[in-house]
Amino acid sequence: MNQILRINDLCKSFVLHTQGGTKIDVFSDLNLELSGGEAIAITGPSGMGKSSLLKIIYGSYKSDSGEVLVKHQDEWCNIPDCSPREMIALREAEIGYVSQFLRVIPRVSTLDIVAEPILHLGKLDAEKRAGELLERLNIPQNLWQLSPTTFSGGEQQRVNIARGFAKIRPLLLLDEPTASLDAINRAVVLDMINEARLEGSAILGVYHNIEDREKVSSGECNLANFREAA
Amino acid sequence: MTDIPVLEVEGLNKAYGSIAACRDISFELWPGEVLGIVGESGSGKTTLLKCLNGLIEADSGSVSYLPASGEAKTLDAMSEAEQRYLSRTEWAYVHQHPRDGLRMGVSAGANIGERLMSVGARHYGNIREQAIEWLEKVEIDPSRIDDLPHTFSGGMQQRLQIARNLVTAPRLVLMDEPTGGLDVSVQARLLDLIRSLVRDLDLSVILVTHDLAVARLLSTRLMVMQRGEVIEQGLTDQILDDPQAAYSQLLVSSVLQV
């Protein structure tokens, strides 16, 4: 099995300086391993740090201690030690991340937003692929040239997914990808996740309902197990 | 990925009398990267920017620049002529107030053409053609080419200033609050413009702003400054989503939600 992610003894807490330095422990001594073709669902009650874990792997959050190793060009990179520049290269090559929220510059068209990660293919090919994804996710073609800032929550979420799947990377981090979708689109997204997995990507996801989780996961990692006994 | 930064700053200090505006600042800027500098007014952002292109002389420390041709050189090692040449060719400085960066007494076309003429362009027709091309790029009606900048709105003036600076395809662009003082719809248009120019021209940009939303949308990396010091730096999303320093947290938590 080709391992792509290895987490050793990871600890995370937040220190809120604006609230008198309150320290909030999230999880500690977390261990996790993930290989290509595997799909692990992160579970646990809300507030357990499911999103935080994804963000630490993506480099958006810092961690207190422990290692987050990601395979990059046959070498293990420890994310907490990566410089911003190394992190950017790592994201570019290895880690895809679909968040719950779409953050875009107003006025940029939906098609451009989805095509952006794959512009290196050339503008035409990038737009073609972007169009295919949007079509599959049932975004009507007459919306493609509009900025998604005015779209409904579900539409925005689908644009976000299209962008996240434009370039399939070896490690996919999914933060409630189906949260605000109707049944039809949910099925499409779950199919897309399974396809990525079959192509060899490793998938680490947070899902808001059990049904979805079971359809796309081969294993589970319950964060409640890594909560320090209070 | 090239392995030499466009700009390398080491231990830069600048004080005004007893007030330190920049304290021991070090960082690197890589090709194609947008580095945001955030912090409240008076934190030394603009002073830093001005030290970087020689508008202000730093008290100590070094700023090393990698020109398009050849080897990295510190500002100290450059002659004034070299620095001034770079500042009309490979460097660009977009002022917060367009009036500071435009020549208000001459037409929009002459404003754009000035950098071209300063590096030897002597064909009126070609200069004009490029001016028109750039007016279109920054979405100013080309029929306004012969109008004076003061007949333009604030947003148009700012776009004109950007065109005037980018016409010689600079490698390093320093922007001081380029979207400050503009209404939000104009700001969005400008952000889109800057983003696409950065991508299409492979610019390296240092963007000073106090608007965290602007910083998030445009910059790959952020530096947080307070009282002349860099108190935190990292990936933009890391600084904004999981700020570590007390001041960064205060800054992020003070943003108004729409």
Added chain:
Amino acid sequence: MNVSSTGYNFAYLNEQTKRMIRRALLKAVAIPGYQVPFASREMPMPYGWGTGGVQVTASILKPDDVLKVIDQGADDTTNAVSIRDFFKKTAGIATTEVTKDATIIQTRHRIPERELEANQILVFQVPIPEPLRFLEPRETETRKMHALEEYGLMHVKLYEDISRNGQIATTYAYPVLVEDRYVMDPSPVPKFDNPKMHEMAALQLFGAGREMRIYALPPFTRVKSLDFEDHPFEVQKWDEPCAICGTIGSYLDEVILDNSGNRMFCCSDTDHCRSELENAAEAAQ
């Protein structure tokens, strides 16, 4: 008139001042087109009346010189007559209105039509010596621009001319590049006279009294009028000959004759006009 009896030093200025100005002149000749600062003196005439030119003339004048003074090409205007009288009185030198007889010609706003010779010196009165000033008012900055040969701004001005008027509308004080190095304001001569400066046999000296600057073009200096490749430098042309002497190709003044709009065009260079008339009369005989 006996000069010593008037109580003035020869040519009004004291010898120390003349020496100082000559030093500035030598420096100016050594660096063609470069503006040399000098300690301009108060002269017994207001600024704008040629105090710079007068100081330069006073410093180079010798007792055997023959002085001609013109204002807009004419020998008989107030300014020209006063300056001529001033030197007659303070230096006791000979004066003339005939271009070819003069050894020193002080001029305001013209270069004589007749080609000047190696033994002659042309002294220009200059109001504003700095060609970059209209676009860059800071003297510290313009000096730096000259030092570093940053002359793009000059073309910005010409660009504006073309964009506003369809052509370069600057007709006097038209900027020139001297020996491929310094951009120079040729003083407010019509651009018609610019080509005459190029490789002129006579020494050309420029004095700006109020601005305290002296600059020079040594004989046979290359002087190029700035222009664009697709808008080359051109001089003014007239369709008609001079209404007085009938010659073609000289610089013409428009003279309004009456209140009903009648006008005529005649040579601005009065000596040239007169000599052309004389030549024509001789030929007729």
